[in-house]
Amino acid sequence: MKFLKQNKYVFFLRIALGISIIAIGYLTTMFYFQMKDLDSSFQSIENSNATQNELDHLFSILKEDEIKLSNLIIAEDIAFSKGIFSREEALSKIDRLKQLSFVHRFLHESILQLEVLIDKKYTLFQEIVVLSRKSSASEETFTEKLYENKRFNVELYSFLENELRPIIRGIQLHDSNYPEKISDTRKTVFILAIVSILIFLLSYSKMNDNLLILKKVNDDLRLLNETFNNAEKIAGFGYWKVNLKTNNYTFSDNFYRLLEEEKQHFHPSFENIIKYIHPDDHEYVAKTYQNSIESHIPTSILYRYILPSGVLKYVILTANFRTNNKGESIKIGVIHDVTEQFKKTFELEENNKKLIAINAELESFNNIASHDLQEPLRKIQMFISRIEANDLEAISESGKGYFDKIKLSANRMQNLMIDLVNYSRTIKSDKVFIKINLNEILKDVIDELAVNVQETKAKISIDELPEIFGTKFQIQQLFVNLISNSLKYTKPSVIPEIQISWVDSFMDNLKEAVNDASDKIISDKDYYKIIVSDNGIGFNQEYSHRIFQLFRRLETEITYTGTGLGLAICKKIIENHNGYIKAEGTLNVGAKFIIYLPKTL
Template sequence: MKFVGLYKNSQVFKIALGIAIVFVGYIASVFYTQMRSLDSSVSLIANATETQLELEKVLSIISIYETNLRSFIITKDDSYLKNRFLRKGEIESNLKRIDKLVANNPARIKDVKRLKELIDYRFELFRETLLLAKSKSPNSLILNAKLQESNEFTEAMKNFVYKTINAEGDKVKIHNSNHQFELQDSIISAFLLVILSLLILLLSFNKMNVDIDELKKANDELKFLNRSFNEAEKIAGFGHWKVNLVTNTYTFSDNFYRLLEVEPQSFSPSLESISQFIHPDDKEYVSDMHLQSLKTYKPTSIMFRFILPSGEMKYVMSVGSFVENSDGEMVKTGVNYDMTDQFKRTLELEENNRELKSINEELESFNNIVSHDLQEPLHKIQMFISRIEAKENDALSDQGKVYFSKIRTSANKMQTLLIDLVNYSRTIKGDKVFEETNLNELVLQVIDDLSSDIEEKKAKITVSDLPTVKVISFQIEQLFINLISNSLKYCKENVAAQISIFSEEIEEHEIRDNEKVSNDNFYKIVIKDNGIGFKQEYADKIFILFQRLETGAQYSGTGLGLAICKRIVENHNGFIQVTSEPNVGSEFSIFIPKKA
């Protein structure tokens, strides 16, 4: 009753209302400041994110140039050097954008300046390498050294750029954290603002009808949702439309017009007005599908093309369905969204798939040639060599026997090479069926298959407990055959070969692509021998196709065996490493994931 008396006093009411309005004005100013701060946070986050993206683009362009240069060195195909090869125009555009983004950040300006110096030097390395590759008699050692220098410099540049990217990422995290705090404060301010506004309404319009008040709130919410939906259309790149089947009236959203590159509401919405934008080849199909759906009430999903006023062609997906409005009238509503980028990517994927299919067919053809067409005449050569040696050997001169022996050796080398090529192609294209495999049983079977070679070398092979792993069984069998054969081949003269095969724990220092591996994720299997070994600096070279460190007559081989091993391990998402010392022996470490 005391409150009612104060409320009826107009002077008291005016004072209370004035105080409330002042307080609301203060809260509103605080809220406005918070909104400005939020906007600033969003801008800073966007700036840092865009800086990261531009830096990633720079690295991507450097990688493309490096790939093209390596492809040219390997294939000598000038097509890799076309399209303004080694021009820095695109990178300079990225750097200009980065300069603008970091204009207010002295520390980042210094980083960008350093990045420009690194890029200049990287392009100098590109040019030096290209000149070496294009020379009439390129020195492979110098070229390889230059490529190695380029690789190391690229890695250093990547580390520098990723350090900058990570710094920008840390900045984004800080801004995000601040943004969250500011957002919470703004919510509280907004809440207080709403509460005080409601209090003023209660003081000012105490007798106002509750239904009208609820209607106003609903209307405000509807407007907010409408604005939100319009913004969502812009962000998502789609526009909505509807057609009332009773009144035959069409409605297009503002962003529907924007998809057509025209101003919102620049023409009256109708089927005829939109048809002028549809590609002539699609117009009849789209119109028939739409009109038929209006009769059957069946949802539609149509992909077609728009011809925009600029002449550009845009691929659009239009999806529509039927609902009843509040008046019980049937209305078809739908959305159109731009599929141009997705459609182009699909075309690119299809083209890539066709190319891959063609390459696979060529590989298959090559495999057939190697495994059948080439081996058939080789078998005949070896057969006639055996017959001549058996029946005509005494008729040959001593020199002829030497020549004939060389022919037989060359034919056998060729057969070994063909077999290795077939095995290598199997690791690339073969069926990759993973199955639980007991490596102890598999290795014992391999040892049994190689028993004659083992006896010839008087070798001793010890096998410790090996795990059961989910692998491609026939490939892992080939892996152990190649590694054991390699140890037997390169054993010391007059020294019995000692080969140990065992599983061991992974050490902390062991890494893969700069990432540590652990016993939780990988098995480590070791094949250790006491052979002739090699210098550790050649550890990576021995896994390259056709690379051999020992070329003496006593060491046969094609240079494919260890390349096959590397391919097999990579097929299992693992990796292989080797440590070696001349005249001491070699130790091959195979890392296979525990989960296939």
């Protein structure tokens, strides 16, 4: 009788095992197709995001080329127009977009239309440049071509907003159920795990010798948990959960580590966590958390922690609501350490601000030195020359005085525009550094200023100077401006003496430098130190920073001619070369300009 009961038990046990195995087979197959579907959706989302990014990059290239075209036209620098546009880069973006959109027929057709528009866009660029070069081209034709370019911009951006972006948004909307698919897959995995555990339990009740297999499975699960903990450390995230019915919190080990605490260092609770949050974020985090609990709204916020060591850490918290098997509502959240990403983003924003400021300066200078300003000046100088050659004797003595002032003002205006163009070029020039022999540069500079040197009978002494890395024409412009400055601001009846020297051993504080290097110490290990000094009129040391500002000429406005741009150009050149410059002066004794240039790129 006992034997029959045992056989009956084994029979039902085998039936249960068979049903469980069939269920596992079914769930495994279901899981496979769900993962395949998830992979397809993920690839589609990835392609959509990549397409969006490539489109943004493409239109960024077009905007940059528009700016380049404007700069070429404004500055009349057409000689440098060859190869300046990024047509090849734009076409490479189009090729990438065609690859990404190949599986979406409507998107692919739109990309092909965009390729035609881009090709037409660069054709317009080239036609505008060609018209700019032709002296015979009428202003009306050139203006019409510019308006055609402007109208085409409207068409191009309209195509982007009304054709391309709606298609991409449609693809993304089509894949918006991706989280639901993940949720379904999780449920499948959960059910699969439950059924597997059932089989293990049934097997254990049938055969005690299967305990070794069960131990191995437990070891694998332990390894998986350790792997998850290691993944938390590497990825810089930690998770937490709270049972809204019991108000019991659970924190992962890495959650404590992110707070620089040992695991289980304090009892898991919101009150204990709020102590680590930055005081300025207390109210915001507490209010957001409370609103989320009351309304069951998912949470995604950025806030700061102050760790016990005093370190400030930026984290993103993402949380959502789930229901456990008891029907209790649970909020599960993940915090992700984004401190490094935040710092990089901040640095990028600062760099963008600097870029905007530089572009604003360029725009200002280019407007001043534009064609509309130069053309009237050329006509004024032409008429001055004709009057001086043919009708000067017919003018009264007072009229001649006025005429001389007109001529002087016109020449000063021309010098101002030349300096403005030079300053503009120092801002927008590419940093292509080569090895430069400063001795050869100074020889060319002295030859360029030979007339001024002879007129003033100046004595110029130059030490043997080192080789540096830099842009040749900018370094030459630097010394032309500095030496010209010394030749200009001389004392009456005193022969100018200019000394250019190289200090090979030093350790200086850059507190007085104009490049924002307060209290920075540099030495001959990393920098060359070159000094340009003179015995001219000098200046009060309190004005040492002002002389490098645009159009700043201190108290010498009437006695000495100049535009006030020479030293501003010097400052910009030094900044382009990652160096520093400072001025030292004594009124009626002389001035000294100290230059620090890096020894390596």
